[in-house]
Amino acid sequence: MSEADKPHFKLGKVIAESKLSMPYHNFEQLVMARLKEEAELKKSRQYILYSILSFAFFIVLGFIVSTQFTGYMPVIGQLSQQSLKLILQVAFIFCILFRAEHLIKYFKHHKLNMS
Amino acid sequence: MWPTLQATQMADHNEKESVYLRKLVNGEEVAFGYFIKTYQDMAFTLAVSIVKDDFVAQEVSQDAFIKAFGAIKSFNQQSAFKTWFYRIVVNEAFAWLKRSKKDKLLFCEEYETDVADEDELDLNDNEKLEMVNEAFKLMPPNESLVLRLYYLEEESVKEVSAITGWTEANIKVLLHRARKRMSTIIQQQKKIRL
Numbered sequence: 118m119s120e121a122d123k124p125h126f127k128l129g130k131v132i133a134e135s136k137l138s139m140p141y142h143n144f145e146q147l148v149m150a151r152l153k154e155e156a157e158l159k160k161s162r163q164y165i166l167y168s169i170l171s172f173a174f175f176i177v178l179g180f181i182v183s184t185q186f187t188g189y190m191p192v193i194g195q196l197s198q199q200s201l202k203l204i205l206q207v208a209f210i211f212c213i214l215f216r217a218e219h220l221i222k223y224f225k226h227h228k229l230n231m232s
Numbered sequence: 233m234w235p236t237l238q239a240t241q242m243a244d245h246n247e248k249e250s251v252y253l254r255k256l257v258n259g260e261e262v263a264f265g266y267f268i269k270t271y272q273d274m275a276f277t278l279a280v281s282i283v284k285d286d287f288v289a290q291e292v293s294q295d296a297f298i299k300a301f302g303a304i305k306s307f308n309q310q311s312a313f314k315t316w317f318y319r320i321v322v323n324e325a326f327a328w329l330k331r332s333k334k335d336k337l338l339f340c341e342e343y344e345t346d347v348a349d350e351d352e353l354d355l356n357d358n359e360k361l362e363m364v365n366e367a368f369k370l371m372p373p374n375e376s377l378v379l380r381l382y383y384l385e386e387e388s389v390k391e392v393s394a395i396t397g398w399t400e401a402n403i404k405v406l407l408h409r410a411r412k413r414m415s416t417i418i419q420q421q422k423k424i425r426l
Contacts, residue, residue, distance in 0.1 A: 128414055131360045132383035135368070137277045141290050145268045148297045152264065155298060 175211040176204070249313060256304050268297060271314065275321045277384065281376040282325035284369050292328055296321040311394060318385075318395045322377065329373060360418075367417040375410035378403055 141147070255263035275296055279289035300307075300320050307316055368376045374396075381392045389407075393400045 128360075128364065128411070128418070129383045131357075131364045132379060132414075133386070134357075135277075135361055135364050135380075136273060136384055137280060137365070139272045139276045139290070139293070140286055144272055144290065144293070145265060148268050148294055149261070149264060151294060151298055152301060155302070 172208070176208045178208070178211060253304075253307075253309070253313060256301065264301060267301075267313075267317075271317055272297075274314075274318070274385065277380060278318060278321050278377065279325045281368055281380045282322070282373040283328055284373075288328060289325075292325045293321065296324045299324065315391060315394050318381075319397070322396055326373070363418050363421050364414070366421060367414050370417055371410065371413055374398075375406055375413060378406045379410040379414065382407060 252263045252266045256267065272293060275293040276289050279292040279296075280286065283289050283292060296317070300317050303320075307313070368380070371379075377396065378392055381387045381395060382389070387395070389400050389403050392398075392403050396403070398406075
């Protein structure tokens, strides 16, 4: 079928004028709102992923530091209650120190958005 | 030879679009508005051709815009923006059909009957338009889609192929079937009205 075939179908002219209009007049605002929502969601997802990764990093770091304090390299099954506590404490302190700034920024941003 | 008015308008449109495309890549809000305003009606028309429901078509169009804007950096400009965007709309609409398991022929009657000629129908323009839009709702999604793209957007078979991802031979067959089906449905509608 060639381009010249188009006029043979007389209904083609009617179809050519059958373009529908978007019946939802606030469509543009809806898309813009969803775009902002998606951007927020993406940021939140990135933040959560970043937090989990950094938390994991500090746990490992805490583990290494604690083994240095106790003077031996325990395997997971042989960890005493005390060294476990120490690992968690060190990791927690590191997390608080290094993530505090990010957390403040994050909550500030959300508070601004909510207001 | 002087360029025709249509060619000049087309060139202006392309130039304007490439400016807005750059703005879109930079995330400027004004560009989002331009593309939504320019393509919302056609996105809705294509989506309705496939999903056959106004509200769902609006949702599909929204999803298509979000997806397109999110992936704009991957648009390599080898094809026109509208070809790339319409393909997203078509994919989104068919994905919705698949999810809702409505991917079946909505019009299963034998259509290899007498093909009505428009002149025999003796209808005014508004009636014809109304009947055509009604007929689109009764046609299978793939047929109504190619018919819309081919006549409404005046795309060539090659461009329709680029938008749908179907082969050119397949589109020619679909167009042939769709025209027959459209004529038959309209003839039947007219009989019902009489």
